């Protein structure tokens with residue numbers, strides 16, 4: 001195949017040994033095919049032409065049976081190697097996709113539809129199977145065996161050799177024409193499948209919203225349109241595939257017919273060749289065309305796979321960075337962060353999600369070890385973005401985030417994230433039990449007692465005690481639902497297991513009931529006793545408690561200092577605090 005994608009080339013280069021094995025087995029298969037035809041022709045010649053007794057050809061027949069068995073074994077071997085190549089390639093591709101998704105920058109992983117990504121990671125990678133399990137073995141066979149048969153035919157009867165030489169190119173020529181058409185169609189099919197999966201997952205996730213706004217019917221129609229688009233794209237490919245098979249069969253039948261006619265004329269009219277040779281040639285010709293025909297079918301599935309592989313490649317390119325890309329946080333150095341509250345400095349940090357979009361400018365800022373800082377500002381002023389920059393989830397366009405005096409990128413990624421707990425407004429709860437969900441915070445094996453203790457410290461014990469299965473209750477997708485406050489307490493329990501040196505906390509904007517708020521507040525305070533804490537704060541209480549306040553205004557760090565000082569110095573801040581006091585949102 002001409003335009004081998006770099007991903008396939010990468011996979012093939014890692015499978016050289018298997019390719020060599022495939023070549024050797026194909027060569028042996030070629031020899032077995034020719035030997036089988038030779039032995040069969042000899043047996044028929046002796047029994048039917050020379051009228052020899054069956055017992056005199058017993059050895060010949062036994063030999064023929066063994067060659068047939070060897071041929072079957074060789075074919076099986078080729079199949080196994082193809083399957084092993086496919087399994088290794090798929091595992092590699094899937095792990096590159098997952099690695100890219102987990103290690104890429106946050107904005108790039110958020111781009112595009114989740115359903116589309118799932119479809120590429122699962123279906124498209126699966127579709128790549130036939131390239132390695134079917135296409136590659138057939139191509140290697142096609143490069144060796146037909147040439148061998150052609151050479152033998154030329155030696156036996158040059159005329160047939162010329163007929164084969166003349167008719168055979170029609171098959172690859174036809175394959176190339178069909179293949180070119182299928183390639184575009186299969187890429188189209190994958191685009192349709194990704195769109196279909198994306199729309200479907202989006203609709204499932206937003207089912208409640210769609211129902212509330214009376215849009216479920218419209219969405220249903222959109223899903224129907226997407227699925228019909230996918231059906232049409234698949235049917236188009238099948239149409240091409242069926243026409244392909246029909247045309248290939250016709251070419252093969254016609255070619256064998258021409259050879260048989262020529263042999264019959266030579267044998268019966270001109271009597272210029274012995275029966276043995278004519279029969280042997282007649283046995284070899286269908287083998288020759290069968291191989292080319294199989295290659296044609298393999299070529300078609302290879303093309304379909306290429307479309308899928310291209311989709312995977314495209315997704316890897318969209319996520320960005322090479323395999324094993326460094327995250328925004330760091331990972332370039334082996335410097336390990338010690339488990340103690342770090343100091344954080346921002347030096348002229350400038351960030352943009354994309355050219356022309358929201359811009360953030362912050363610095364200089366200095367946060368001492370163990371300090372509690374609140375980021376405040378109006379909605380959309382860039383508070384969460386600033387928190388993500390400090391966490392190392394986003395990378396500044398220019399400027400630096402310094403941790404303990406060294407740029408964040410110089411700290412080993414794992415040791416950095418080991419020290420950080422980030423409690424977002426909507427923590428992700430995985431499908432599993434309470435205990436399993438809490439345990440992921442530790443990153444090590446933890447005892448039941450440690451989990452129970454963390455749940456208690458996070459203020460979850462009353463809730464858990466009220467459940468029939470306690471910590472073994474299923475939560476997350478498919479399990480028991482949790483309220484916003486409960487989810488945050490579960491995230492806190494994870495943090496209690498981790499005992500981080502830096503706590504990043506996105507305080508809930510929606511009002512929790514007083515009791516939940518108090519539980520959360522006291523748990524957070526207990527957790528932050530030996531840590532540096534940066535909170536995106538919405539409550540006046542949290543703001544007042546902070547040692548230092550960063551006031552964000554339209555993406556710019558407008559002022560920094562203690563609450564009382566900012567009240568006096570910054571009129572916009574005083575205004576915001578006044579609204580807060582009245583009960584409005586910050």
Ligand SMILES: Nc1ncnc2c1ncn2[C@@H]1O[C@H](COP(=O)(O)OP(=O)(O)OP(=O)(O)O)[C@@H](O)[C@H]1O
Pocket residue numbers: 107110353354357358377378379380381382383384385386
């Ligand atoms: N992934 C993204 N790509 C492009 N723009 C984004 C992205 N995420 C956020 N923004 C934009 O950046 C700006 C700041 O967002 P950010 O979430 O930091 O604000 P915020 O102050 O935390 O707001 P809130 O208090 O409402 O949560 C907003 O205008 C938002 O639309």
